[in-house]
Amino acid sequence: MTVLVFLDPAMPDGRIADASQPQLKVTDTGITRGDGIFETMLAVNGAPRKLQAHLARLASSAEALALNVPASDAWERAIGTALQEADDDGDLVVKLVAIRGVEESVEGGTEATAWVQVSPVPKGLRGKRLAVLLLDRGYDSTAAQRAPWLLIGAKTLSYAVNMAALRYAKSQGADDVIFTSSDGKVLEGPTSTVLIARVIDGVKHLITPQLESGILAGTSQSALFAAARDAGWELGYGPLIPADLFASDGVWLISSVRLLAEVASLDGKPVTMSPDLTAELSALVESVS
Incomplete structure (x- = not known):
């Protein structure tokens, strides 16, 4: 099961969305041009590993792209919401994504579309030489x-x-x-x-x-x-x-x-x-x- 939580200024802890339904506009430059950033981390027993290091690298990537992303505390709250919704004590993949926006707004300095995605670790990923x-x-x-x-x-x-x-x-x-x-x-x-x-x-x-x-x-x-x-x-x-x-x-x-x-x-x-x-x-x- 995949859990999806969008960062939303109107909802401080994030907005839970249905991962099986469309959520993005096809004109978003994250889709049409790959104009965005991401981080992927592991969560163990409901706690993300190396969280601050990943948030710091996300901020560095955003700066390199001149991308206006939410502050670290907003990401942390959304991650907490997603992990709580996942309700799984096993290892989970936590992915943070931020994309610039639709074509007509890319020059306007608006905040990026941002979300947290939580899913199980793919089977067979580890232990292979x-x-x-x-x-x-x-x-x-x-x-x-x-x-x-x-x-x-x-x-x-x-x-x-x-x-x-x-x-x-x-x-x-x-x-x-x-x-x-x-x-x-x-x-x-x-x-x-x-x-x-x-x-x-x-x-x-x-x-x-x-x-x-x-x-x-x-x-x-x-x-x-x-x-x-x-x-x-x-x-x-x-x-x-x-x-x-x-x-x-x-x-x-x-x-x-x-x-x-x-x-x-x-x-x-x-x-x-x-x-x-x-x-x-x-x-x-x-x-x-």
């Missing part, structure tokens, strides 16, 4: 700095390229993708952040690509890094190239709903896997609220 393809994203690692209008660091609704990459991977017998830049840097997955581990002289290092290379800041990666630091890991922020993935002691993709997924192969070639490191990092991910 991944066969991954390395795919060229088509721009170099300095594009985000040179061309901010590309919105590379914003979580927008324009995910057609990401979904096309995943479809291509599946057509080739793979499960997921790691994007690389045209100058050979490791970037991110279509819906995830890349992590590698190196154990050097008994010291465990956890490394992720540089944000400056043109990736979305990962809320799950950031939370895991904080927990790993407290557990004695050394942290690193790239830059990474594909050879670093093959030379590592483990490669993972991390995201808010799937959590930590171990990579078994890249372009059909096996990479090192460590059940011990995966178990340790998975426990740290689970410990983050």
Whole structure:
């Protein structure tokens, strides 16, 4: 069952809507142009995980798009209404969406159409070791700095390229993708952040690509890094190239709903896997609220 709650100034706790019925105008630029933003998080036992980090990233994405979205407290109240309506103590996907508005109002500075969607975690999403393809994203690692209008660091609704990459991977017998830049840097997955581990002289290092290379800041990666630091890991922020993935002691993709997924192969070639490191990092991910 999907629960839908629209943010509405006239209803401070949000307006519950029927998810099985049409709710948006076909002229909304969120539909016609993908002109909007979103966040997806996990709720466990009725409580959303990393809520403040997701709200902060939503606000950052809104700023990048000059999108007028409701304040964080309005989102929090609507999330509470949606989770209460869902009335489910299991794991749930909480999605926040804001789109600009209908064509004739896009220049008027009106507040975005915004809603919270709550649904069950898709079956079979977790626990699988991944066969991954390395795919060229088509721009170099300095594009985000040179061309901010590309919105590379914003979580927008324009995910057609990401979904096309995943479809291509599946057509080739793979499960997921790691994007690389045209100058050979490791970037991110279509819906995830890349992590590698190196154990050097008994010291465990956890490394992720540089944000400056043109990736979305990962809320799950950031939370895991904080927990790993407290557990004695050394942290690193790239830059990474594909050879670093093959030379590592483990490669993972991390995201808010799937959590930590171990990579078994890249372009059909096996990479090192460590059940011990995966178990340790998975426990740290689970410990983050």
